Amino acid sequence: MDEIIVEFLTESLEGLDQLDNKFVMLEQNPDDRDTLASIFRTVHTIKGTCGFLGFSHLEKLAHAGENLLSLLRDGKLNFTQEIASALLTMLDAVRTMLGEIERTESDGEEGYANLIETLNRLKEGGSATPAPRPEPAAPPSPPPPPEPVNAPPAVNESSAAENADASDAGSELLPPGAVFLLEPVPVPEAKPSDSPSTQQPEPTATPQTPAETGAKPAAQPATQALERTALAPAPERASPVPAPASGGPGIAESSIRVDVPLLDKLMNLVGELVLARNQIVEYTLLQENPQLMAASQRLNLITSELQEGIMRTRMQPISNIWAKFPRIVRDLAVSCGKQVRVEMEGKETELDKSLIEAMKDPLTHLIRNAVDHGVELPAVRHASGKPEEGCLLLRAYHEGGQVHIEIADNGAGINPIKLRNKALEKGLITLERADAMSDQDFRRLIFLAGFSTAEKITNISGRGVGMDVVKTNIEKIGGVIDLESVLGQGTTFKIRIPLTLAIVPALIVTSGSERFAIPQVNLLELIRVTEEQRDAAIEYVHSNPVYRLRGKLLPIVYLNHELGLTATAKVLNIVVLQAGQHQLGLVVDQINDTQEIVVKPLDKVLQDIPVFAGATIMGDGRVALILDILGIAQQARILSDSHDQNVAAQLRQAQEREAEIQTLLLVRSPGNGRLAIPLAPVSRLEEFESSHVESAGDVDVVQYRGQILPLVRLKNVLSASYSSDRLARTETGAFNTALLQVIVFGDGARRIGLVVDEIIDIVQDVFETKGRATRVGVVGTLVIQGRVTELFDVQSFLQRMMPLLALAEEA
Amino acid sequence: MADYHQLCTFFLEDRFFGVDVEKVQEVIRYQVVTPVPLAPPVVRGLINLRGQIVTAIDLRRLLQVGDRQDDRRPINIVVQTRQGTFSLLVDRIGDVLEVDQSCFERPPDTLEGIARELIQGTYKLQDQLLLTINIDKLFNLALLNRHRATAKKTE
Secondary structure (H helix, E strand, O other), X not given: XXXXXXXXXXXXXXXXXHHHHHHXXXXXXXXXXXXXXXXXXXXXXXXXXHHHHOOHHHHHHHHHHHHHHHHHHOOOOOOOHHHHHHHHHHHHHHHHXXXXXXXXXXXXXXXXXXXXXXXXXXXXXXXXXXXXXXXXXXXXXXXXXXXXHHHXXXXXXXXXXXXXXXXXXXXXXXXXXXXXXXXXXXXXXXXXXXXXXXXXXXXXXXXXXXXXXXXXXXXXXXXXXXXXXXXXXXXXXXXOOOOOOOOOOOHHHXXXXXXXXXXXXXHHHHHHHHHHHHHHHHHHHHOXXXXXXXXXXXXXXXXXXXXXXXXXXXXXXXXXXXXXXXXHHHHHHHHHOOOEEEEEEOOOOEEEHHHHHHHHHHHHHHHHHHHHHHOOXXXXXXXXXXXXXXXXXXXXXXXOOEEXXXXXXXXXXXXXXXXXXXXXXXXXXXXXXXXXXXXXXXXXHXXXXXXXXXXXXXXXXXOOOOHHHHHHXXXXXXXXXXXXXXXXXXXXXXXXXXXXXXXXXXEEXXXXXXXXXXXXXHEEEEEXXXXXXXXXXXXXXXXXXXXXXXXXXXXXXXXXXXXOOOOOXXXXXXXXXXEOOEEEEEEEOEEEXXXXXXOEOOOHHHOOOOOEEEEEEOOOOOEEEEEOHHHHHHHOOOOOHHHHHHHHHHHHHHHHXXXXXXXXXXXXXXXXXXXXXXXXXXXXXXXXEHHHOEEEOOEEEEEEOOEEEXXXXXXXXXXXXXXXXXXXXXXXXXXXXXXXXXXXXXXXXXXXXXXXXXEEEEEEEOOOOOEEXXXXXXXXXXEEOOEXXXXXOHHHHHHHOHHHHHHHHXX | OOOOOEEEEEEEOOEEEEEEHHHEEEEEOOOOOEOOOOOOOOEEEEEEEOOEEEXXXXXXXXXXXXXXXOOOOOEEEEEEXXXXXXXXXXXXXXXXXXXXXXXXXOOOOOOOHHHXXXXXXXXXXXXXXXXXXXXXXHOOHHHHHHHHXXXXXXX
16 A cells, blocks of 8 residues: 555544544533644544545545534534534544545545535534435334344444444444434434435335434444445455454554654664673673673674664665655656656665655755756657657665665766866866876766756756765765766666664774774775785885785775874784775774674764764773774875865866855745745745644744744735834735745744745856845845846845744743 | 853863853763864864763863873863863863852953953952853864864964
């Protein structure tokens, strides 16, 4: 089943369980607005989500309920037992439908038209008693036939397993007796046959009298189920349905929702436990106590298993991000006039949640690039003898304790000559250097900031910010990205990222009497050169030491030298490491052992030292630093990236010479114009439901991250006749859209939200003001994307909002 | 001027300093410090504070008082700043003093360099002067970097 549907079911069922209690509370205290509002919210959420997921029957029902609830909440209707009954019946119906969704992924045929009618009638202030209806099939006259009394139990039996949930819940939530005895509410529901398509199978079940309605709500879902089975025995329903009662627990029971912070905390604790375990194992080895030894081994095992278990709770399949890609690709392809098919391999590959989050943007970017630049137009493809439909292949797999992700397109490939010329044209590389560079080196130029070969800047890509960001983001989480490209055949981006960030196996080495940890992902092999061979083993290429490893030259880096420590060892211990695409031999004084270490970030003060990736606590309680192999390689200038970096530095200077690149947020201003807001002072973009807007005095506010966020409308800010103290509400009344787009400025306790009609785009470029300001709140006008756009005056806006900020603090 | 009144006091040689007591998390004895190669000299290294790795800053070096003798082990004052938790290495810990706002005075104009930026002012106590340190400024990255730069120049 779709992840999103599972989530929806879990969430909704949880919500419904709470609602049962809340209704009971409400009946005891009918004026409790808070409870009403919370019931309303739950129903509203269910409605919204299922509308989104396409469960139209469920949506209609929830909508009817929501309408009624909103009147109650606003105090336009009084909460009566009649209404309570109708709403509770609605809850049961929703529950039944959710059950149906869980089994069949559709909300069933049943439309509950009668129930909806009842809810609507109650909303009009009428009673639940049905208006006289043309069909005489359900006369309210009480000729109580013997069957109905038996019918519900019989029905229950026949489909007991299937409806166990619904009927149980139904009977549980019945507030003690009285409610349902009073009103003949369920009468209309007894005939769910209003929709012409379904014809009631047993008219006997229909003529029910108020007297038996007590049993009704429970029986009702069962009746429908029976109807369905009797009428349209779909092939899959003929086979025994995996009923919740027999075939394993339902979704609601088999999963619980846990806060991510809690998981993070558990992860930290397990990290600590691993450290403590390391300590105990270390001390145990010193003692000669077999019992202690056995206990410590057991502790060792359990800890490892616990660690693995906790890590698995945080693991998510990569399909969580991939699921959105076919749509993105489709939309993009359509807008570029291309045909692209997406194929996925290894969707179920799991990686840590935090990594999933971190990979989302880089992957999206790569995919957009592949569609925009990689795949050619159908005509071009046809001309070069390829099928018109391009293919984008996403692959993920585990290998060597890492997750490999590949994004391959069968498009035009990257032309190294084009990149070379572009780089020469921009003055990024000299001719001599260009001659020394390989095709692969040229292709890697795309990872430089500000480098773009797209002829034309589209709103999809081509601004030259992107690939460098992708690379930085991937490296930030300890990953590596590289590309392979064959001209005319396509491009493949290969990404390797660690499985998890928190606990990594590492090799502990000593240098200059300090211990250092080297992540094992970088480790290739260990070489030991004795004192006698030492001088012969190390040779020099110009003054750079190298070692012959199986006939190939391995550049040697002395850790002591790089870190400014003094060497103590006489033998030569070489740790052969993989740094990006290069190998290097790191000489250390001593090689200790391997250990699971818990990575802790370094303080900001130390973060600009490139050679350290973090710190960890060793078995003896002392702190050891974790080496960043890429950083060391860069510092030692092993990587050819070092000259890439020179290029990047030159590029940066070139950019600084030009002008500062600005990032602007484009929004629609009142009167259908365009307004650009500098993104720098914006802390977040948020969406609020307009029903969440409350007021404090004259100010519209919402609750936001445990604080009160004052809201101001853009229209009012731009209006000349504003007065600062009444700014927030120069126009009273509710917001006319359900979802408010809010730009949040400021941080901490001093935040303010600017409500805009629509956020159009984010643009990044060098902008020059072209015209003068024509109204309050605007600095000037400029041309963006070929349209005249006003530039918002953030400074004066924030200044004018000062009183409001103070107000919010008081509130 | 912030209106706090309680200061956690300490000594560097015979100089008397104080930091806002609310910023101080704890005061602990000497801890084994793991030095961080290539770090600014004011960073003495990292200590293990019950599983948390905390950066230790030598106040002597930061305020250019001159290094303490090897046989004297510093005391750690663990402080919470906006930039995170740090440990300040000082010579000796003093009392928590309640100070009167009226005897506060801004630092004299003759004070220069890092000290000028770090020292918020002085409380004129009866027998000596108590210098207050602005903790949040202390860990300003730029400041540390500049300090590293000046230290290099003097080398």
